Amino acid sequence: MVLNVPPSAETQSPLSNLLTLVAKEHLGEVPAIIISTLISHGRLTAKEISRRSKVPIKLVKTTLVSLIQLNCMLYWVDKDKVEYQFQDTGLFVFLHSGEIITHIKNKYDEECCEIIQNLIQLGNIKVSDYLKSFDDETRYSRSLKLSQLFGDGWIKILQPHDFNPLEDVWNKIYHETTKNVPRSATLSEVKRVAEIKELSKEKLSHLLENLPKDLYTTVDGMKGLNPKLSIGFNFKRFEKFLRSKALIALCESRVGRLSAEVYKVVLEILEKQSPDPKPYINEIDGIINTPEEKQSIFEQIENKLIDNKSLTAKIHDIVKKLPQTIDLNNSILTHNFVKPATIKKRVVSFSEIERTIKKPKIKMEDNEAIIEMDEDDNDYHTPTNGDGNTNLVIQHLKLLAFSTKIPFIMEIGNGSFTVPYNKLNDIVKEYTYDELIKKSLGVDSLRILRCIRSLKLVDEKTVSNSVLLKEKVVRNEIYKLIQLNVIEIQEIPRSNDRAASKTFFAFRYKNHSNYQFLRNSLIHNISSILHNIEDFKFQHKSLLEKCQREDVKGNEQELLLESELRILNQLQSREINNIGKLNRLLSLLEIFN
Template identity: 20%
Template structure:
């Protein structure tokens, strides 16, 4: 994967920020020089071969570098993985979405996997248990025992000193009982949560083929298959047989990678007690994958190596962005129904983008070509119980609703035209009657019902109705709740943005490609309007929809004066948002005999915007390093263990104020980096 200078510099800074200087020097050399061997890296980085090998082991541990060994010459070459290096900028967002969807335990596991890289499950459970139990003991005042535990581990004592969860020892020698928040973590909890994350795809098992780049892996598979054709590959029939053999080998590799995940998913499906989702400690709902038996499966395979799957985490981040986008247009309640739909779809979607080198299983390949569909019942199962589906939607008479239009089924995804999606029916689309057209609407608007989210005499919460004295009157039936939720789905399908597509009888799907493309146009339009005003945005939209236009035709279409159009177009061309093509009418190439065609090049514009975003992020991180150097005396004090968490009590007033000033600067810089990463995600990764 080729990266620009700014992107390579950004990846180097991110690796240095999380893993230190040695791995960052290795990654920087590989990004600048390309494929290299150990002796080449020693020359590029001015390190000795021992240091280079140590640095390579670290970056391979965190999937920042691929390696390929030539079986004939036994030479190993290393290649940087810039995509994995850039994902480090999203660590905070990933931890936040994991905490909200899977709970605090899952967040701590993902955080430790980020710091450890790929690791065996048994070793990770032991590490995670010791680390967090020691942290809880330190919070309770047991700081003098921490060094004793480390000394025991150095001497080979692997016993867990925190097995007794009945009490902790305070610093004054007294003991006290612990509460829920200070209860030691047990190995069973870690195994069960890890099983849930593996079944959901957030954590993946590691195989030897993952240390090769997808291009090298495909080339090695083709080289192995070539041995079956000693006479070479000639003719259409032999070529087809060769391609089939290569595809089958690649599918076998993908199936091998997902063996553990399939076991955990099957265990959840075959156990009725695990089908319904359980409520997490933070109030979120689990996804129903891998119940209590999932931990026992992992205990039987303690040597399985696991690591964090950034592709699945990117799917979760995309869902979050789409939910926020929908909430701006259709309201909070309908957006929560959209979130339930995305959560049910997310069970079968494991990455945002596919290319020719992506290793897919048969299930993923079928999902990629045919799409993912979910039923209304599946969406309702993923809907949070706290969502009141009777709010956020008005009630209209039957004469004002065209059932045949609202219930139309679209078999094919919409097409982008300019900045909007086409809303016309394509060939093969159907118009059917409503699934609930026989529903009795006579009592649909009782006294005190909600209209457009407003209360009229009663309060409805979680599907339970109350009168003015807050006494329980009754509960909405499951059928009526599903019917009301279905109205929200129809709103999402009928919206101009077409968040949802009604793709079959009682079936729904989300066309991520057109929806994300529309989101890109929204961000581009915002940038153009902020930089060039409404006139620049109007000209860009016209060119995006019509294609190439002559400079004599454009003023009439934009309803602008010709000199104003020329000034604005030249300004946008200098900024890289528009392009011009000169077509001379004769060989003299005179200006008055030349036609100028203006057009909007989306691919080139996105590349320029992305490179500018990388440059801005690099400057923010470099400025952060400068601020740290200015406050190095203060930060050296706050990094002490006896000061961490008690800065206000331990530091003098002037020193504490300097520390607060640095935290404010750090927060602003990192917030700017996070906002720029949102643009990169929309323009490139989603």
């Protein structure tokens, strides 16, 4: 029986197209069919999946086990019925796997990289099962590395609720709490519901945030992860890394490259403890009802982290962790700076400044140095006194905090800094979106878009007066922007019959729908690239199969024709180019996801 992914998988939504494609490539045809069925119909039992997808029930059940193992499926047992629900985390891990492995390799070592690679391949595994496959010596070092990766958040301990849909877990808790809070004459129903909600929230966060007891065991004096625990790769940790990457890129574009290097260090210090880019509370319907509530909950999470000092970076830590290769000298120049080309003799070297400034550096209570700027001194241009590097780092941190409209960092006193992740989230999206518009549609479009955004609701005439472009150009650009759903048209009728000739049209910008649209465009592009790779590989199927043959492997130079080698070379460079492009698009997609 030949099973094929239904055409609906490709057409029902860009995301469905991408995910089934990834599933097909990494897992095979049957998982792709099951995933596509679940995307189309929502949650189903195994029997229903089999009926709708025409895949035999036995095959469905075995595939579901693998999919659950690989974080692509969730299940919920309701009385005697088991329902399955699709989860995209596992497939996104596959899409990012290259970058994840490269990052771990650069940050840690080959061994850590191998562990993460194994965890991505296996989905989840018991610590004892994983360590069993190695000899004693390797097992010892692997165990250490596992503890290290777990400590840094790259590995998570799996618990039963990780395999259940969060919304069902929440409903169960909510119903249980409702039963335990009886109706009474003294308590109004509104208050009761609010109380139940609060109690359920506490219970849920307790369930999700608390780790199981006995995390570590000590065997032969060596502390390691409890062998009974199941572990898996923590994709949320990687999302935090991607967020830092986007912030560093924005910082480099707004402040400068060296400040971005300092910022990178700050973000690295805070990354592990930083709030989740996609908090679980956001995934459950009904917990958050208004945007204000969402904002305040997100701020609460952040403030809690700042209050218990886990989201603060101290200056001496930043200075300590700044790579030696970064040279900050002569990067901050005072406004008394004189053009070196014209008056060379006035430029004083860093060491000379140190000699001439008699006054020692001012120390604050916590021994953090602050810069003393001598307004009357026209002769120096590098604000350094005393410990040059620390001062320069402070100057860069202050630049990050105050030099632009974007609060990259915030000083919370005593030489400590924090990053307002919540605020920055929207800012990164906006700037990246603008840059995309500038690079794809041109500066005129950007001019018009930002004008419409700042004036809220405007007509064509006002736009052309504000952006100083010819009406014809404005009309063309607005057409392009509308076609890409960047701006919306607001119809303002001027007569009772809403006659089109008298109606007046204004334009406005709404970021939520725009980002959604852009996300779909990016996902569509990513799928097209994957299709492309698949297509050109298919065109040269026979050659590629030939290369896979045992007798040809390793002896390609001798056994293949020159033209075949040339084609192989071309195919390889084409694939590399396409994967490069795919990763660029993925990095953009993660910003808007």
